[in-house]
Amino acid sequence: MxxxxxxxxxxxxxxxxxxxxxxxxxxxxxxxxxxxxxxxxxxxxxxxxxxxxxxxxxxxxxxxxxxxxxxxxxxxxxxxxxxxxxxxxxxxxxxxxxxxxxxxxxxxxxxxxxxxxxxxxxxxxxxxxxxxxxxxxxxxxAYSLGIEDEQYDNKIALVGHPYCIHDSFFNMNIIKKLNNMGVGVITEEVLSKEPFKDQWEPLFKKPFWDFTKNSYGFCMNIYKNYNANGIIYVSSFGCGIDSVSIELIKNRVKDFPFLVLKIDEHTGEAGMDTRIEAFISMLIERNDLTEDNISSFRKHLYTH
Ligand code: SF4
Known part of the structure; x- marks a missing residue:
């Protein structure tokens, strides 16, 4: 925090x-x-x-x-x-x-x-x-935290608690990895919290935890307004709150690209890289990314 x-x-x-x-x-x-x-x-x-x-x-x-x-x-x-x-x-x-x-x-x-x-x-x-x-x-x-990589045509919504998203050691520098593949990032702090309120209404019960409210509201906002090409949820293995949030989001986003990365002290960086690369490849297969992005991604694969 x-x-x-x-x-x-x-x-x-x-x-x-x-x-x-x-x-x-x-x-x-x-x-x-x-x-x-x-x-x-x-x-x-x-x-x-x-x-x-x-x-x-x-x-x-x-x-x-x-x-x-x-x-x-x-x-x-x-x-x-x-x-x-x-x-x-x-x-x-x-x-x-x-x-x-x-x-x-x-x-x-x-x-x-x-x-x-x-x-x-x-x-x-x-x-x-x-x-x-x-x-x-x-x-x-006077301070604001969020990230929005304006210079990229394609963006991924990065979802998770602040200490999962902004601690680059915890998430193995995922923002840099995505940027190297030609993809920008947007985080929940950038979008106003107000529109999130509307997103909870269809739920049977209003979420009790603020992390769930924010993550769920942010994902629904991205999904409905299509202001990113996909969602990556960075989570900690064993997090009870995320186990609920992730299921709620999965039930709503259906075929919208959604990847969950669960991290613990045994998670290897090579495994993380493979999963992120596979996710970006999938977006390319779906024709979701621009030509510029595809060439950046190919360049990334050749150099790694
Ligand atoms: S259980 Fe989940 S919400 Fe609680 S401190 Fe751990 S990561 Fe954060």
Whole structure:
């Protein structure tokens, strides 16, 4: 979630004159550390998160754990986020003080309470905390995350949770791989969230999880408005929420090109490459791609 909210947290801490210690970008060492200290049954993002914590546990005095419960009203984040502080406290030795307070972003009052609680770890000045909070909100509002590769005629909608789409180590650099094959990418943040609401109506029950709402709404928007040639869903093996989202999407998109890539710590890059190449070949067979794209893809195959 750091990909989504880093302007807020960095600005807030900076305004409080805290020295910020960031873990490195996800890499093999971080993955190995996480796999070693996390329970086997956890999904890969949770293992990677453990690795990030373990890599800087002895370098800081306070560790901020994103126990996010809600981003918006009426929808919830995965329960694994709710249990993150306890998982970390029980899996990693020598951790510094960690934050336990839950984060409710759907209520200004509750968010302020969380911010005040966090700030109190750093300064006694409520006024300073409030000023830092205001600046942090402004920094977050000025930021937008999504990707839309305008320069490509053909695009693939890349679907998944922010830590699956924007962590290039996790997804083995899928965006670069697609670009090298002459295909651009579009992600859910680029399309407005408002039209997504209409997409849930035909469902028997409104999705409970916000990841499901966003992924499903985004895919339906792509499918109906045809603003991409196909959909690739990047998922983590063992993710309960995705197991529901993917089935819901599959039931609706029917013959629209749709590929699911499930990743865990044993997934090999060669296997990923083969599946992506097969997907692009299939789009070519369907005459879904332009001539320019086909020649880029052939060039890619000759050079790999
Ligand atoms: S939503 Fe899925 S991938 Fe994300 S933390 Fe929960 S189980 Fe893991």
């Amino acid at each position: 750091y990909f989504r909210y880093h302007p807020f947290i960095l600005t807030f801490l900076d305004e409080l004159d805290a020295e910020i210690v960031l873990s490195e970008k996800t890499n093999k060492e971080i993955l190995n550390l996480g796999v070693k200290c996390c329970i086997d049954e956890a999904c890969l993002p949770i293992k990677i998160y453990h690795g990030h914590v373990a890599s800087i546990a002895d370098k800081c005095d306070l560790m901020i754990i994103p126990r996010i419960i809600k981003e918006k009203g009426g929808e919830f984040i995965c329960p694994k986020f709710c249990g993150l502080p306890e998982m970390i406290a029980n899996s990693i030795s020598n951790i510094p003080v960690i934050t336990y307070n839950p984060i409710y972003m759907d209520s200004k009052k509750k968010l302020e309470k969380w911010v005040l609680g966090l700030g109190k770890n750093i300064t006694n000045s409520n006024n300073k905390i409030r000023q830092a909070y205001k600046k942090a909100v402004r920094a977050q509002e």
